[in-house]
Amino acid sequence: MSGLIETKLAEIGLSLPEPAAPVAAYVPAVEQNGFLHISGQLPFDENGDLMVGRLGEDRDIAFGEQAARACGVMLVAQMKAALGDLDRVERVVKLGVFVNSASNFTDQAQVANGASELMQEVFGDPGRHARSAVATPVLPLGVAVEIDAIVAVSDG
Template sequence: MKNLLSITLLLILISCSQPSNDQNIETPIADSWDAEKRVTELGLELPQPSSPVANYVNAVRTGNLLFLSGKGPNLPEGGYVTGKVGLDLTVEEGKEAARLVGISQLAVLKAELGNLNRVKRVVKVLGMVNCGPEFTEQPQVINGFSDLMVEVFGEKGKHARSAVGMNALPSNIAVEIELIVEIED
């Protein structure tokens, strides 16, 4: 009887520790993870990073941290995803725009580091969503970016994050995202 109770408790603990469906992205052990290979497996084509149009740079390194300037959702055919999420765009369209920003930020990382495997950890994300005052689903939109970071970097892609609404963003882009990563020497 005691063994049956122990087994039952063990099964309950195991079932309670399983991730929910919305967090069920498989992430193998960080040491064996290959971000470069994952980019290829995901079929991502990293574009040439856009050049800054003013007096700033795409990234600044201080110590082992790399701070990336905010980027918008570049369309592969040129231009940006524009409009206010919740008014002009659906949450799903906003989420896809955030994923496009992720691809742009990966391109900046690759250009700066030469190899995405030099990313030790995605540390902090600031996601800004162009939306109206009544819109409250900013986290769901920025999940498009966060999910991509975990798909590419595994456990190292999980990060601290802020997802906020903005009255307006430059050129009416739907999403702008800043990124801080820790890098390997």
């Protein structure tokens, strides 16, 4: 039955943006052997502006969680673009969360929850996943968070 995840998106009031185009020599997603590998996604706010800054320096945990959620929204948009039907998502297998962090910032896991909780909200139990939450001193375009994903998918 098609459209279950689309219905869920509508129920939670989430409309997907246009998936972001690559900013370098790569593709947004590759489907291979039952898995969709999604390149790192950057956070855009409701105005379409990049969410920039460094956690623990000029941005707080709440901003980081919002940025991670925004990355999660873009991950779902990339899934939709690559798969055509979000009901093909069998499981979110793993998120790799990179947090632009000051040297004394240690709450990367809490920041990453912004995306993890979104995956569970959208996909239910299949949205529960393995995860890395890693500090980095800089990210492309100065963004606060970048997230990539591995998703198990059914045949289309």
